[in-house]
Amino acid sequence: MAQQQNRVDKKKLCCSICLDLLKDPVTIPCGHSYCMSCVQSHWDEEAQKGIHSCPQCRQTFVLRPALVKNTMLADLVEELKKTELQAAPADHCYAGPGDVSCDFCTGRKLKAIKSCLQCLVSYCEQHLQPHYESPAFEKHKLIKPSEKLQKNICSRHGKEMKLFCHADQECICLLCAMDEHKLHDTVLASEERVRPYRQY
Numbered sequence: 001m002a003q004q005q006n007r008v009d010k011k012k013l014c015c016s017i018c019l020d021l022l023k024d025p026v027t028i029p030c031g032h033s034y035c036m037s038c039v040q041s042h043w044d045e046e047a048q049k050g051i052h053s054c055p056q057c058r059q060t061f062v063l064r065p066a067l068v069k070n071t072m073l074a075d076l077v078e079e080l081k082k083t084e085l086q087a088a089p090a091d092h093c094y095a096g097p098g099d100v101s102c103d104f105c106t107g108r109k110l111k112a113i114k115s116c117l118q119c120l121v122s123y124c125e126q127h128l129q130p131h132y133e134s135p136a137f138e139k140h141k142l143i144k145p146s147e148k149l150q151k152n153i154c155s156r157h158g159k160e161m162k163l164f165c166h167a168d169q170e171c172i173c174l175l176c177a178m179d180e181h182k183l184h185d186t187v188l189a190s191e192e193r194v195r196p197y198r199q200y
Helices: 002-012 036-049 071-086 125-133 174-178 189-194
Strands: 025-027 033-035 114-116 121-123 163-165 170-172 186-188
Touching: 025 036, 025 071, 033 036, 114 125, 121 125, 163 174, 163 189, 186 189
Parallel strands: none
Antiparallel strands: 025 033, 114 121, 163 170, 163 186
């Protein structure tokens, strides 16, 4: 129960831009909090438009708000870090040899639980949450974690290569099968991998 409470607290103390615990936390006029460097970078990108907005609620500010470290939030983050060190996740949560690691974790990387075919990135449980919560990610296809994610994506169509073409002896995507490999003998790549060796 205490662990579940910690997880909720940690989520509330994470920056919605970098998804990590707040570093030098600042609270902007609309009430949302971010890492100082994250919100500064966001506003630097927006500077050409002459506006500054909150990445979460999109409230705009004509003048760039002055950023002052929120000491109360900084203290809460430090407290959380101390309790996490005392109850650090077991080693089996971290990526080891042969595991796919989270591309977003900094420092010691956690094991990825999913890879995204649109982002071409692998995520641990914490960094995957925006894919479940934000409508912006609802069309993203999540698959089992894959180390060779980019090698499994068709360079022409950007789709996962799930088929194997016997004529050309290569993996292809569904769109390739309907186009230049239309009349070729194709099977699911997963079936071809387990099939005994055949001579053509």
